[in-house]
Amino acid sequence: MPSIRLAIVGLGKIARDQHLGAIEATQGIDLVAVASRNAALDGIACFPDIHTLLASGVEVDAVSLCTPPQGRFEQARAALLAGKHVMLEKPPGATIAEVFALEALAQKQGVSLFATWHSRESAAVEPARKLLSERKVRSVEVEWKEDVRHWHPGQAWIWEPGGLGVFDPGINALSIVTRIMPESFHLVSSELSFPANRAAPIAADLTFESAGGIKVSAAFDWRQTGPQTWDIRVETDEGPVVLTHGGSRLIVDGKAQIVEEDREYRNLYGRFVELVGSGRSDTDFSPLVHVADAFMLGRRNVVESFED
Ligand code: NAP
Numbered sequence: 001m002p003s004i005r006l007a008i009v010g011l012g013k014i015a016r017d018q019h020l021g022a023i024e025a026t027q028g029i030d031l032v033a034v035a036s037r038n039a040a041l042d043g044i045a046c047f048p049d050i051h052t053l054l055a056s057g058v059e060v061d062a063v064s065l066c067t068p069p070q071g072r073f074e075q076a077r078a079a080l081l082a083g084k085h086v087m088l089e090k091p092p093g094a095t096i097a098e099v100f101a102l103e104a105l106a107q108k109q110g111v112s113l114f115a116t117w118h119s120r121e122s123a124a125v126e127p128a129r130k131l132l133s134e135r136k137v138r139s140v141e142v143e144w145k146e147d148v149r150h151w152h153p154g155q156a157w158i159w160e161p162g163g164l165g166v167f168d169p170g171i172n173a174l175s176i177v178t179r180i181m182p183e184s185f186h187l188v189s190s191e192l193s194f195p196a197n198r199a200a201p202i203a204a205d206l207t208f209e210s211a212g213g214i215k216v217s218a219a220f221d222w223r224q225t226g227p228q229t230w231d232i233r234v235e236t237d238e239g240p241v242v243l244t245h246g247g248s249r250l251i252v253d254g255k256a257q258i259v260e261e262d263r264e265y266r267n268l269y270g271r272f273v274e275l276v277g278s279g280r281s282d283t284d285f286s287p288l289v290h291v292a293d294a295f296m297l298g299r300r301n302v303v304e305s306f307e308d
Helices: 013-024 050-055 072-081 096-109 125-133 167-180 264-278 286-296
Strands: 004-009 029-035 045-047 062-065 085-088 113-115 137-145 185-195 203-210 215-221 229-236 239-244 249-252 255-259 298-303
Touching: 004 013, 004 050, 004 264, 013 029, 013 264, 029 050, 029 264, 045 050, 050 072, 062 072, 062 264, 072 085, 072 096, 085 096, 085 264, 096 113, 096 286, 113 264, 125 167, 125 229, 125 239, 125 249, 137 167, 167 215, 167 229, 167 286, 185 286, 203 286, 286 298
Parallel strands: 004 029, 004 062, 029 045, 062 085, 085 113, 137 215, 185 298
Antiparallel strands: 137 229, 185 203, 203 215, 229 239, 239 249, 249 255
16 A cells, blocks of 8 residues: 555644654655644645645645644544545544534545544553453542643643643543543543633543442642652552553552553554554544533632633
């Protein structure tokens, strides 16, 4: 099969930190174009936006959307209507209805849509999933606490409606938990802390329950300075299973089992090549559904204003 000719849309932090290197390292896909209002790459065809790119005559087979979630729907829709395969950064969109509309459109157009969850590609996730399928899970506790000033300097969109606030990282934890849990679960309570001057929460405390009565609690907070915490602790009938460092380390019954280098984005592009090659899509929107529920059932608490 010839290599997929790919365009990146939105050449910002994650595109530069992860996508460019991962594309370079993946067989079967080549970067041929960029669409970004304020950024360009030497030696690559560059356009200010996806519409100009699609009208340019430059041949692309697929686009990878690395823009913020607000506005992503229009870009994805334009690409799908032009017959391009589409890879979506997380979260896949700003609303639930729009992502299901994209899924239906991709199917109608006969192209692949890949809603990516990079945290699911962390080294400990699949081993944890396998282990938990063989044990009885008693409870799950998620702690996802980081310093927003360090990780999102100057990013105004994350504080706007649709930017998700602390759920921008929190949805990564939910993408892991929805993958490793042996049964599905639903939200039962949500406390959201909104800075007085912002439209998105800076912290969230959630409780979920599975049909079988497993309690899942999650504490997300963007105000943590010093050491950062991205941990998921699962209590089982045979002892604790703990994922730390965002899912890249696994500790089983107190013993470290997996400590691996990050291959998340290389795995994602490898999977995208496979999906396009086999004419399939991968669209699990369950983490976004849980986040939407957190807003729907959320009690709004107003906290101290946040300044960058
Ligand atoms: P970012 O640094 O703000 O980059 C996004 C780029 O999209 C901008 O540089 C901008 O480039 C373009 N853009 C188009 N419309 C925009 C708009 N209305 N507002 C702002 N930028 C717009 O954001 P990012 O951190 O790369 O995040 C992008 C997506 O990747 C998000 O969904 C995020 O959750 C996800 N992600 C981020 C990280 C991370 O560590 N940062 C990790 C994993 C996933 P032009 O101005 O040139 O158009």
